[in-house]
Amino acid sequence: MSTEKGGYASDSVGLVEPQTIQFDEPLELACGRTLPSYQLVVETYGKLNADKSNALLVCHALSGDHHAAGFHAGDERPGWWDQHIGPGKPMDTDKYFVVSLNNIGGCAGSTGPTTLNSETGKPWGPDFPIVTVGDWVRTQVRLADRLGIGRWAAIVGGSLGAMQALQWSIDFPDRVASALIIAAAPKLSAQNIAFNEIARRAIMSDPQFAQGRYAEQSAVPRHGLMLARMLGHITYISDDMMRERFGRELREGKVNFGFDVEFQIESYLRHQGETFVDRFDANTYLLMTKALDYFDPADQHNGELRQALSGVAARFLVISFTSDWRFSPQRSREIVAALHQNRKSASYAEIESPDGHDAFLLPNQQYETCLRSFLQQQQTAGAAL
Amino acid sequence: MSTEKGGYASDSVGLVEPQTIQFDEPLELACGRTLPSYQLVVETYGKLNADKSNALLVCHALSGDHHAAGFHAGDERPGWWDQHIGPGKPMDTDKYFVVSLNNIGGCAGSTGPTTLNSETGKPWGPDFPIVTVGDWVRTQVRLADRLGIGRWAAIVGGSLGAMQALQWSIDFPDRVASALIIAAAPKLSAQNIAFNEIARRAIMSDPQFAQGRYAEQSAVPRHGLMLARMLGHITYISDDMMRERFGRELREGKVNFGFDVEFQIESYLRHQGETFVDRFDANTYLLMTKALDYFDPADQHNGELRQALSGVAARFLVISFTSDWRFSPQRSREIVAALHQNRKSASYAEIESPDGHDAFLLPNQQYETCLRSFLQQQQTAGAAL
Numbered sequence: 051m052s053t054e055k056g057g058y059a060s061d062s063v064g065l066v067e068p069q070t071i072q073f074d075e076p077l078e079l080a081c082g083r084t085l086p087s088y089q090l091v092v093e094t095y096g097k098l099n100a101d102k103s104n105a106l107l108v109c110h111a112l113s114g115d116h117h118a119a120g121f122h123a124g125d126e127r128p129g130w131w132d133q134h135i136g137p138g139k140p141m142d143t144d145k146y147f148v149v150s151l152n153n154i155g156g157c158a159g160s161t162g163p164t165t166l167n168s169e170t171g172k173p174w175g176p177d178f179p180i181v182t183v184g185d186w187v188r189t190q191v192r193l194a195d196r197l198g199i200g201r202w203a204a205i206v207g208g209s210l211g212a213m214q215a216l217q218w219s220i221d222f223p224d225r226v227a228s229a230l231i232i233a234a235a236p237k238l239s240a241q242n243i244a245f246n247e248i249a250r251r252a253i254m255s256d257p258q259f260a261q262g263r264y265a266e267q268s269a270v271p272r273h274g275l276m277l278a279r280m281l282g283h284i285t286y287i288s289d290d291m292m293r294e295r296f297g298r299e300l301r302e303g304k305v306n307f308g309f310d311v312e313f314q315i316e317s318y319l320r321h322q323g324e325t326f327v328d329r330f331d332a333n334t335y336l337l338m339t340k341a342l343d344y345f346d347p348a349d350q351h352n353g354e355l356r357q358a359l360s361g362v363a364a365r366f367l368v369i370s371f372t373s374d375w376r377f378s379p380q381r382s383r384e385i386v387a388a389l390h391q392n393r394k395s396a397s398y399a400e401i402e403s404p405d406g407h408d409a410f411l412l413p414n415q416q417y418e419t420c421l422r423s424f425l426q427q428q429q430t431a432g433a434a435l
Numbered sequence: 436m437s438t439e440k441g442g443y444a445s446d447s448v449g450l451v452e453p454q455t456i457q458f459d460e461p462l463e464l465a466c467g468r469t470l471p472s473y474q475l476v477v478e479t480y481g482k483l484n485a486d487k488s489n490a491l492l493v494c495h496a497l498s499g500d501h502h503a504a505g506f507h508a509g510d511e512r513p514g515w516w517d518q519h520i521g522p523g524k525p526m527d528t529d530k531y532f533v534v535s536l537n538n539i540g541g542c543a544g545s546t547g548p549t550t551l552n553s554e555t556g557k558p559w560g561p562d563f564p565i566v567t568v569g570d571w572v573r574t575q576v577r578l579a580d581r582l583g584i585g586r587w588a589a590i591v592g593g594s595l596g597a598m599q600a601l602q603w604s605i606d607f608p609d610r611v612a613s614a615l616i617i618a619a620a621p622k623l624s625a626q627n628i629a630f631n632e633i634a635r636r637a638i639m640s641d642p643q644f645a646q647g648r649y650a651e652q653s654a655v656p657r658h659g660l661m662l663a664r665m666l667g668h669i670t671y672i673s674d675d676m677m678r679e680r681f682g683r684e685l686r687e688g689k690v691n692f693g694f695d696v697e698f699q700i701e702s703y704l705r706h707q708g709e710t711f712v713d714r715f716d717a718n719t720y721l722l723m724t725k726a727l728d729y730f731d732p733a734d735q736h737n738g739e740l741r742q743a744l745s746g747v748a749a750r751f752l753v754i755s756f757t758s759d760w761r762f763s764p765q766r767s768r769e770i771v772a773a774l775h776q777n778r779k780s781a782s783y784a785e786i787e788s789p790d791g792h793d794a795f796l797l798p799n800q801q802y803e804t805c806l807r808s809f810l811q812q813q814q815t816a817g818a819a820l
Contacts, residue, residue: 080692180692180693239674239677239678240674240680240681240683241669241674241678241700243698244700244704247696248662251665252637252662255641255659255662256640257642273636274640276640277633280632280633284629289624289626292624292625298625298628307467309639309725312728313625313628315626316628316629319629319633320632336694340694343698344690346683
């Protein structure tokens, strides 16, 4: 399907370079603290059209970042949503101007625990404030303003990214033409929070964590962060998928009556944990899980999601995956039901997939078709406006 | 229903005292190592009849022990299965002679990591061999021999305890009249193993673990064992039950934008973890999870559970709980199907319960009725033989 183009496939956005954008206006956060200034690291793919009506915002999930598509120089693997972003792909960069950013509190260059706090000259570390989905949306509004984008043609996100798209549609209804809410929930369940809490305890009880000041001591809470990721990973994949891929396969064909890795699933999880520690920051992990736990737009409306969504103006596409047990289809249906009760435009697709929550990041024909047709319609509708 | 009797309710077995039984014959273990001798701590309730036909063996689960019923002097809370064991209760001590033991590798007095290794004069600690369900069954066979019990009227267990009852019925078919298999699985799933592996990593990566020699250093791997228990606990209770009991309730009514305990579920889990650390041993936790992971009676029969169960002679009662997602009803049905394919006697009850895996330890009228009627029939059948 794709032929080579300057070393990259013809449906790839090719070589991309992130840019850093400085925001000097102070930002008041939900926690009551104020960021005097902040930077966002951003990638864009495609071209903004003359009337700036073709902009699409991609919001990242817990461990994601701005690098959603294409290749950084020297990289062998493309960005995390490359399958969906590019010329002729569902988020078609021949038509859309796609904007992807690293959120504040993140660890891929935007202001967060790993960047310098200008007031102290040291990394923010644990002093970086707890941020919320609403805070992120407000940084993204300023980003839109900076880019001259009055209204996003679409805001797209999976998981925690979808929560940002939902929050945008509530807080800034006039600035979102369509919202794609993938593998999300209107709020976390007690079980979701419980898993997050154990992940945080694992990180914070690692002696290398040093109250979050590990960077100052050139330490890394490896074990804690590894455990957190391994645990998270169990909730990202489905029991069926684990059974199919690993079953009870033994690495050496027999049990060895020791505590080293024996079953393939152990080896796989360990690998997930180890590679994660090399690329992710523990303080950021804590912040991201808190943003998840706190997300609950209905909370300010007596717990009524319907009321929270009464003022949205976007056209919605809500997508869930059958084997997702972290945010099950039922949770997506709650969002769709609340939208329909408000007589809002909402399509819903429950995609057959064995891949659990991770399905939103993985190839799936039905999923791709669904995104593609919705975004094509949106493009046509937008052009007609 | 129950009136007081010597300070105890009339349906209580009252004050009980464990006894320690020494076994001097060496025990060859599945791992290839040999225990030169071992002790079992045992409690019994009720009286063994003249022909020794009324003996009922209770096998404990991961964190259980020999203290299944009645009260130890000074205790306010009875044994862990007190609701089911006593005069007039399902395991009726007016009729049955109930035997309950702490398994080897345990930490409640039987030979295990916390007892002295006579060869070194130090606690076994991490040098205690990894034991299997099959090993436990063989220690229990010797216990039966010591007590003069040729054939158990019933062997009863929940979860890992049920796996022992199942293994008994396979390895010693002539010595088990009936087997009660509650909240079990014929083997762990990859997901089950994954959770166990993370629990073990949490314990072993705690610096206080000291390669398992923490006792020699008067240390305790508190954080690791706490994490392990908190994680285990999520899998013991159901998502629905969490939602009902905790929802997203906040301890202080509002979020505090910090990393202290905020949601009630966090507080509950933390409490579960903390109380567990005070009563349980980390090395034992490792051993118990390995015994779970290794359990797979079908493995020696080309993975065919049907074949593994072809020689059983017991009457079976298999019980599962609707909201158990650790060992779901589906897993129990696999056992029942394999028994029925062999034309064996097996009743199956799927008990409506919101309590998840923990339901096997909690009051439930349907569950109690089910146990009671099966054991009454068994008693009648036994008397008729």
